[in-house]
Amino acid sequence: MNVLKTLDKLLTRFEGYVLITLLFVMVVMAFLQVVLRNLFSSGILWADVFLRHLLLWLGFLGAAIATSENRHINIDAVRRFLSKRMRSAVEVLTDSFAAVVCFLLARASWTFVQGEIADRRVLFGDIPSWYAQMIIPIGFGLLVVHFAIRALLHLGAVAGKETAA
Numbered sequence: 001m002n003v004l005k006t007l008d009k010l011l012t013r014f015e016g017y018v019l020i021t022l023l024f025v026m027v028v029m030a031f032l033q034v035v036l037r038n039l040f041s042s043g044i045l046w047a048d049v050f051l052r053h054l055l056l057w058l059g060f061l062g063a064a065i066a067t068s069e070n071r072h073i074n075i076d077a078v079r080r081f082l083s084k085r086m087r088s089a090v091e092v093l094t095d096s097f098a099a100v101v102c103f104l105l106a107r108a109s110w111t112f113v114q115g116e117i118a119d120r121r122v123l124f125g126d127i128p129s130w131y132a133q134m135i136i137p138i139g140f141g142l143l144v145v146h147f148a149i150r151a152l153l154h155l156g157a158v159a160g161k162e163t164a165a
Contacts, residue, residue: 057132105142
């Protein structure tokens with residue numbers, strides 16, 4: 001179980017670094033756009049599209065980090081009245097269900113990206129749109145990994161081997 005926790009922490013740390021980098025790029029690009037528009041009555045033509053896609057990347061990476069830290073949206077009204085072991089069993093079920101749903105969404109979004117590749121759509125210039133849209137299947141894939149790890153850690157708690165994450 002320690003291997004799973006270590007893997008989860010390393011993946012979350014990497015996701016955090018990528019998220020911070022993208023956020024920095026986003027802030028600089030948005031600031032540059034404001035300065036160019038207000039002072040020089042011009043701007044970077046592709047910046048708004050780029051910023052929209054960066055926001056999509058930030059959303060998926062943030063969701064992956066939130067899932068890893070068990071800070072995703074959940075309703076815990078009933079959980080409060082359960083024993084620790086029963087609570088862990090419920091967590092196994094909900095995390096497993098969420099992993100399956102995210103897997104199905106990752107598969108569907110991969111089909112979407114394949115359609116974008118086949119259509120040869122461009123984001124701006126010569127950059128294919130699927131480059132920016134790859135975060136959708138990747139993001140759902142990251143969610144699958146984090147939910148699966150959480151389910152396995154809670155399964156260990158149900159079996160009495162270790163405390164849940």
